Amino acid sequence: MTTRRSRYLPALPALAVLLVLSGLQPARAGVFDDDEARRQVRDLSAQTNERLDTLTKGQFDLVNQIQSLREENARLRGQVETLTFELESAKKRQQDFYIDLDGRLRKLETQPAAADGGEGKPADEAKPAEPVKKVVDPAAESRDYEAALNFFKANRIKEAAAAFESFGRNYPDSTLAPNAQYWLGNAYYTLRDCKKSIDAYRVVVAKWPQHAKASDSLIGVATCQHDIGDAKGAKATYESILAKYPGSSAAATAKQRIKK
Structure with missing residues (x-):
C-alpha cells in the first residue's frame, strides 16, 4: 500500500502545476x-x-x-x-468745355457779320434782290439757343434735344443753326439713341460742310458707329475726316482712334 502511494506522489506536483497553468490561461487572455x-x-x-x-x-x-x-x-x-x-x-467737364468753346466760336462768327453790316455799299454794287426771308428777332434767336444750351448743361437732355430741334425749325438760316444741329446730335448720343444722333450729325456735314462743326460731327458719327459695333463704318468715317479735314483737330482724333 505504501509502495503504491509513493509511486503516485511524484505525479502530484506536476498535476498541480498543470492545474495552475490551466487556470491562468483565461485570466491572461482576458x-x-x-x-x-x-x-x-x-x-x-x-x-x-x-x-x-x-x-x-x-x-x-x-x-x-x-x-x-x-x-x-x-x-x-x-x-x-x-x-x-x-x-x-x-x-x-466735357460738357462745360464744349459749351464754352461753342460760345467762343459764336463770337468769332458774329464779328465779321457785324463789321460788314456797318459798312455801306454803293447802289451799283448792290447784290441782286433775294427772296424775302422771314424776319427773325435776333434777341429771341439768341435767347432760344442759350436756353437749349442751358438745358444740356443742366443735364436735362430730353429738354435740350427738343429745344435744339425747335431751334432748327424756327431759325433754319441762323448762323447758329450748324451749332444747334451739332448739339442736337450730342443730345441724342447722351440719350443713347445712336440712330438719331448719326442722322443729326450728318445733317451738319451735308448742309454746312465747311463749318467748324462739320468735322466734329463726323467724329460723333464714328463714335456712334463704334458704339453700335459697326467698326468698319467707324473706320471709313475716320478716313473720310482725314481726307476732307486733314488740318482739323478732328483729324488728329481720327488718327489716334484708327491706330487703336
Missing part, C-alpha cells in the same frame, strides 16, 4: 483582450481628434477666405463708385 481594446480606443480617439483638427482647420480657412472675399468685394465696390464719380465729373 488581460490581453483589455489591453487591445484600450489600444484600439486610443487609436480611434487619435484618429477622431485628427479628423476634428482637420475639419476645424478647414473651417477656419473657409472663414478666412470668405472674409477676404468680402474685403475684396468692398474694395472693388469702392473703386467702382470712385470711377463712376470720376466719369460723371469728366462728362460734366
Whole structure:
C-alpha cells in the first residue's frame, strides 16, 4: 500500500502545476483582450481628434477666405463708385468745355457779320434782290439757343434735344443753326439713341460742310458707329475726316482712334 502511494506522489506536483497553468490561461487572455481594446480606443480617439483638427482647420480657412472675399468685394465696390464719380465729373467737364468753346466760336462768327453790316455799299454794287426771308428777332434767336444750351448743361437732355430741334425749325438760316444741329446730335448720343444722333450729325456735314462743326460731327458719327459695333463704318468715317479735314483737330482724333 505504501509502495503504491509513493509511486503516485511524484505525479502530484506536476498535476498541480498543470492545474495552475490551466487556470491562468483565461485570466491572461482576458488581460490581453483589455489591453487591445484600450489600444484600439486610443487609436480611434487619435484618429477622431485628427479628423476634428482637420475639419476645424478647414473651417477656419473657409472663414478666412470668405472674409477676404468680402474685403475684396468692398474694395472693388469702392473703386467702382470712385470711377463712376470720376466719369460723371469728366462728362460734366466735357460738357462745360464744349459749351464754352461753342460760345467762343459764336463770337468769332458774329464779328465779321457785324463789321460788314456797318459798312455801306454803293447802289451799283448792290447784290441782286433775294427772296424775302422771314424776319427773325435776333434777341429771341439768341435767347432760344442759350436756353437749349442751358438745358444740356443742366443735364436735362430730353429738354435740350427738343429745344435744339425747335431751334432748327424756327431759325433754319441762323448762323447758329450748324451749332444747334451739332448739339442736337450730342443730345441724342447722351440719350443713347445712336440712330438719331448719326442722322443729326450728318445733317451738319451735308448742309454746312465747311463749318467748324462739320468735322466734329463726323467724329460723333464714328463714335456712334463704334458704339453700335459697326467698326468698319467707324473706320471709313475716320478716313473720310482725314481726307476732307486733314488740318482739323478732328483729324488728329481720327488718327489716334484708327491706330487703336
